Amino acid sequence: NAGxxxxxxxxxxxxxxxxxxxxxxDMNHNYMYWYRQDxxxxxxxxxxxxxxxxxxxxxxxxxxxxxxxxxxxxxxxxELAAPSQTSVYFCASSYLMTGGFPYNEQFFGPGTxxxxx
Amino acid sequence: xxxxxxxxxxxxxxEGEFITINCSYSVGISALHWLQQxxxxxIVSLFMLSSGKKKHGRLIATINIQEKHSSLHITASxxxxxxxxxxxxxxxGNSGGSNYKLTFGKGTLLTVNP
Numbered sequence: 001n002a003g004x005x006x007x008x009x010x011x012x013x014x015x016x017x018x019x020x021x022x023x024x025x026d027m028n029h030n031y032m033y034w035y036r037q038d039x040x041x042x043x044x045x046x047x048x049x050x051x052x053x054x055x056x057x058x059x060x061x062x063x064x065x066x067x068x069x070x071x072x073x074x075x076x077x078x079e080l081a082a083p084s085q086t087s088v089y090f091c092a093s094s095y096l097m098t099g100g101f102p103y104n105e106q107f108f109g110p111g112t113x114x115x116x117x
Numbered sequence: 118x119x120x121x122x123x124x125x126x127x128x129x130x131x132e133g134e135f136i137t138i139n140c141s142y143s144v145g146i147s148a149l150h151w152l153q154q155x156x157x158x159x160i161v162s163l164f165m166l167s168s169g170k171k172k173h174g175r176l177i178a179t180i181n182i183q184e185k186h187s188s189l190h191i192t193a194s195x196x197x198x199x200x201x202x203x204x205x206x207x208x209x210g211n212s213g214g215s216n217y218k219l220t221f222g223k224g225t226l227l228t229v230n231p
Contacts, residue, residue, distance in 0.1 A: 042221035108160040
C-alpha cells in the first residue's frame, strides 16, 4: 500500500492564481481531512469528508474548496491564492465505523509546501 | 473547544538522556494521541491512549485523566529521535464513540546531540 499520497510536493503561486492540491489514499478509509500547518502553530483543519459525496468545513475553510467524488481522492482547491495561504498542507485519512471506532488514528500524507507571492 | 498545550516548545538533549514532553488539555477526551514529525515533514502516529501507560521500544506515553495531562518519555535518547512531537486530543463523539476531529498542540521540537 502506498498509504496517503499528495502532489505536488512544492509549489509557488502568484497572488490571484488558482491550483488544486491532490490527495489519494489506497487504504479504503472513509474519512479524509485537509490540514494546514503554519510555523509555530498546531495543525488546523480546513475541510473533512466522511465519505464519497459528503464534505464539511473545518476550522479554517475560507479561500478553499473540496470535493470527494470517490473514496480514494480528496482534492483541495485554492481559488484566488493569497499570501495568507502560504503554508504546508497535509492530507490525512482514517477509518471510523458507524457508531465510532475507539480511536481515530489518522494516516498523513507527506505534505505540500505552498508559497504565495 | 478543547485547548491543547505542550511544554516545552523546544528541548535540546545530549545523547543518552531521558526526555519528557508534557501535554495538557482543557476538556474531557476519548483519547490522546502522540505523533512524530520528522525534519522531512512526514507525520506518523506514535500512540493513542485513553488511560494508563503505553510503551513502544524506548518510547513511553502516560496519561492522567483526572489531571487532564499526558507525558511522552524517551529513554536513552538518540540523535535519530530529533523531531517535532505533537499531541492531539480526540473528543468524545455524540454517540459516545470517537469524534473524527483532533485538536492539535503546537508541537515540541526535540534536538538530540551526539
